Amino acid sequence: MREFEFIGRIKTAAKNTRNPVIRSIGDDCAILPYTKQYDMIITTDSFCEGVHFSREYFRPYEIGAHAFAASLSDICAMGGRPLYALVNISFPKKIKQKYMDTLYQGILDYAGNYSTDIIGGDTTAAPVIMATITVIGEVEKGRALRRDKARPGDMVFVTGTLGDSHAGLKILSKKTRSGLSATEYIPVKKHLVPQPAYMEGRMLLDSGMVNACMDVSDGIASDLARICEESSTGAEIYVDKLPVSFSASKTAAQYGEKVSDYALYGGEDFVLLFTVAAKNAKKMADYMEKNSLTVFEAGRITAKKGIKLVKNGKKTIETGKKVWNHF
Amino acid sequence: MREFEFIGRIKTAAKNTRNPVIRSIGDDCAILPYTKQYDMIITTDSFCEGVHFSREYFRPYEIGAHAFAASLSDICAMGGRPLYALVNISFPKKIKQKYMDTLYQGILDYAGNYSTDIIGGDTTAAPVIMATITVIGEVEKGRALRRDKARPGDMVFVTGTLGDSHAGLKILSKKTRSGLSATEYIPVKKHLVPQPAYMEGRMLLDSGMVNACMDVSDGIASDLARICEESSTGAEIYVDKLPVSFSASKTAAQYGEKVSDYALYGGEDFVLLFTVAAKNAKKMADYMEKNSLTVFEAGRITAKKGIKLVKNGKKTIETGKKVWNHF
Numbered sequence: 198m199r200e201f202e203f204i205g206r207i208k209t210a211a212k213n214t215r216n217p218v219i220r221s222i223g224d225d226c227a228i229l230p231y232t233k234q235y236d237m238i239i240t241t242d243s244f245c246e247g248v249h250f251s252r253e254y255f256r257p258y259e260i261g262a263h264a265f266a267a268s269l270s271d272i273c274a275m276g277g278r279p280l281y282a283l284v285n286i287s288f289p290k291k292i293k294q295k296y297m298d299t300l301y302q303g304i305l306d307y308a309g310n311y312s313t314d315i316i317g318g319d320t321t322a323a324p325v326i327m328a329t330i331t332v333i334g335e336v337e338k339g340r341a342l343r344r345d346k347a348r349p350g351d352m353v354f355v356t357g358t359l360g361d362s363h364a365g366l367k368i369l370s371k372k373t374r375s376g377l378s379a380t381e382y383i384p385v386k387k388h389l390v391p392q393p394a395y396m397e398g399r400m401l402l403d404s405g406m407v408n409a410c411m412d413v414s415d416g417i418a419s420d421l422a423r424i425c426e427e428s429s430t431g432a433e434i435y436v437d438k439l440p441v442s443f444s445a446s447k448t449a450a451q452y453g454e455k456v457s458d459y460a461l462y463g464g465e466d467f468v469l470l471f472t473v474a475a476k477n478a479k480k481m482a483d484y485m486e487k488n489s490l491t492v493f494e495a496g497r498i499t500a501k502k503g504i505k506l507v508k509n510g511k512k513t514i515e516t517g518k519k520v521w522n523h524f
Numbered sequence: 525m526r527e528f529e530f531i532g533r534i535k536t537a538a539k540n541t542r543n544p545v546i547r548s549i550g551d552d553c554a555i556l557p558y559t560k561q562y563d564m565i566i567t568t569d570s571f572c573e574g575v576h577f578s579r580e581y582f583r584p585y586e587i588g589a590h591a592f593a594a595s596l597s598d599i600c601a602m603g604g605r606p607l608y609a610l611v612n613i614s615f616p617k618k619i620k621q622k623y624m625d626t627l628y629q630g631i632l633d634y635a636g637n638y639s640t641d642i643i644g645g646d647t648t649a650a651p652v653i654m655a656t657i658t659v660i661g662e663v664e665k666g667r668a669l670r671r672d673k674a675r676p677g678d679m680v681f682v683t684g685t686l687g688d689s690h691a692g693l694k695i696l697s698k699k700t701r702s703g704l705s706a707t708e709y710i711p712v713k714k715h716l717v718p719q720p721a722y723m724e725g726r727m728l729l730d731s732g733m734v735n736a737c738m739d740v741s742d743g744i745a746s747d748l749a750r751i752c753e754e755s756s757t758g759a760e761i762y763v764d765k766l767p768v769s770f771s772a773s774k775t776a777a778q779y780g781e782k783v784s785d786y787a788l789y790g791g792e793d794f795v796l797l798f799t800v801a802a803k804n805a806k807k808m809a810d811y812m813e814k815n816s817l818t819v820f821e822a823g824r825i826t827a828k829k830g831i832k833l834v835k836n837g838k839k840t841i842e843t844g845k846k847v848w849n850h851f
Contacts, residue, residue: 214641214643215640216607221641222643226644227608227610239608239660241644241656241658243614243656245614245648245649247649248648249648281545281556285568285570285656287572313543314542314543316545317548317554317567317568318568319569319570319656321572321576322574323650324574324652325650325651327650329570329612329656331610
């Protein structure tokens with residue numbers, strides 16, 4: 198929890214802005230005034246060897262692609278469109294040129310896939326590989342999907358299955374990549390090279406029905422808590438209903454773990470987590486389905502603070518069990 | 525030279541932009557369309573323990589201040605005004621909370637001094653301290669001071685003495701901070717907490733007479749070569765005329781080194797290096813002096829490619845001797 202305490206301090210210290218800022222620290226992106234039609238959104242994330250990934254199972258191309266995808270996911274979480282990126286990379290001195298080029302190609306290809314221009318950056322030596330990717334995007338003026346607009350009574354949804362990335366990490370920590378079955382390969386691939394929910398974000402914004410939204414990067418339990426903190430609400434998570442894949446279930450069973458723990462606490466799924474007024478829930482789900490996108494019910498927003506887990510009809514207080522902590 | 529080769533590859537790969545970009549990789553900042561009156565400029569730099577600094581002589585506040593100043597310097601080099609910053613910091617797990625807070629305070633104070641709002645960032649663990657600071661600023665539309673506008677016959681100037689930061693580093697590598705004389709303390713302080721040339725950049729832009737400009741971060745020899753590369757010119761550096769401080773001269777003499785090497789190859793002075801048509805040189809110098817700013821002649825731009833060192837009336841080819849290399 199050290200990281201979040203520190204961010205809290207920064208947030209307080211940086212509260213009084215001198216220049217026009219629509220939204221500062223506390224959301225997936227900062228929001229700035231931009232053109233007549235668009236607000237600018239900007240986000241930055243560091244992807245660090247030994248903390249977020251290991252070279253033992255990440256190939257160089259995947260490091261680049263993953264780092265870019267993780268930053269891009271914050272743009273998607275606001276319903277935005279990426280425009281530009283800045284790329285800071287550190288390499289140990291002994292890393293070969295070809296390795297660096299391949300890693301960078303992962304970034305370039307992903308940036309290209311999402312029509313994002315790399316306009317700057319910095320390279321430096323360091324004891325470990327670290328990629329810090331800053332993405333600048335735009336979103337229709339005043340319409341960015343934010344964390345602070347959830348309302349008591351809202352239904353909570355996610356745009357995809359939860360826990361796959363953690364299942365992939367688990368498999369990678371136990372097995373070599375060459376011997377993986379198809380069932381194992383799916384979550385492994387999701388862990389290595391996640392696909393940001395770009396279309397999902399754009400369609401959620403377009404639906405006009407979403408109250409609050411963010412991407413799931415640390416597990417729904419802690420991420421929903423952040424929506425609640427920003428919105429001054431609480432929430433219940435319907436543990437029995439959380440969407441999990443066959444692969445994630447199988448992996449959890451194989452290692453004697455609970456797939457619901459993967460879903461609640463597993464990091465880096467990068468699906469979107471959002472809330473909708475109960476009266477709009479069906480309409481929104483239909484709208485998404487019409488566009489070949491799926492949403493899954495995951496809980497509801499409450500006036501009473503705190504996160505409760507609802508399981509077999511019983512409610513327990515979420516205590517912050519962690520299977521993955523970045524800091 | 526490995527860093528610059530790598531940046532060259534990135535530059536080529538990232539050349540075809542999909543979104544409006546006024547200037548991309550290759551200058552102090554990228555330039556983007558922004559408002560009716562202003563272009564947006566954006567830069568990012570990483571400041572890494574073991575590469576750019578050591579905790580043996582940098583105090584935490586100074587690490588933060590230095591990291592911010594180095595990024596801000598790129599905004600100054602374009603004649604711009606900073607608006608927003610994103611702060612990514614990595615800390616080893618054993619670093620104490622107070623140390624982190626003090627480092628962050630160095631960033632906050634410097635940001636505050638230059639009316640810059642911190643609107644985002646990321647913290648993560650890493651084996652070493654690394655601060656990546658991204659600064660977004662604005663500059664009067666179409667008027668950013670760039671590297672690619674030097675013309676043969678231009679005179680080359682700098683806005684302050686060269687080699688002080690390197691002298692400071694030399695002293696720090698030989699002595700403890702507590703026993704420094706006043707003469708030693710000046711370059712040491714310049715190395716630890718550089719002052720970005722904010723007023724200089726604004727006034728150079730205001731003068732309307734500057735052709736090309738950048739900040740001196742790696743020494744005038746290699747930085748002027750970058751102006752020449754971007755402008756498709758060459759240059760002569762007047763080695764005898766380079767402005768050096770009494771402190772830098774004394775330090776070089778003490779350690780049996782040449783102060784001209786400090787001036788030519790020493791990094792992180794963060795003064796501005798710029799070119800002006802010969803016919804405007806006196807007018808520009810008068811303009812700066814009227815505003816209590818000084819400029820020093822340092823060379824001239826030539827049509828013939830390559831950097832030549834002019835010393836005692838003799839010309840030699842600059843061969844890229846280095847006293848400081850980041851990568």
